[in-house]
Amino acid sequence: MKKTWAIPVLALALFLASCGNGRIADTDGIIGNEPAEKAEDIMDDIKDDVKDGMDDVKDDVKDGMDDVKDDAKDAADKVMGSSIVPAGASLRLNTEQAKLAALSDAGVSAKQATFYESYLHSKGGREYYDIVFSSGSSEYAYEIDAYTGAVLNRGEASAR
Secondary structure, three states: OOOOOHHHHHHHHHHHHHOOOOOEEOOOOOEEOHHHHHHHHHHHHHHHHHHHHHHHHHHHHHHHHHHHHHHHHHHHHHHHHOOOOOOOOOOOOOHHHHHHHHHHHHOOOHHHOEEEEEEEEEEOOEEEEEEEEEEOOEEEEEEEEOOOOOEEEEEEEEOO
């Protein structure tokens, strides 16, 4: 909440505090300090309002920084979940990890598989591994996304 009235009130309080010695004669002829005491009360109120305002600003800045961090994390998650390779990306899977992704999808253990091909391709900004293996009487061909490990394409045929 903005305190636009704080500066004019502060100026008034300073003016009142600087008038004479702060003592006036009341109607009974008794000398009192009412203007000075009121000015001090106003100053205390202003100090409290300024402190509250600063606390509000600090909270708003912290909330804003949290929002920026969340937005950056969301953007990073979108990029990492994408099969389009971002410039400078360095989280590419190695050939063994791509082979494991293909084996897992086929439901074949590494001991049962014989690999014929496993190499990295790049097409249209997308990098993927071409994995070809056999197990028993079946032959498998896979395209595995080089960054997410997702199966892009799969094929299975009976071995001849």
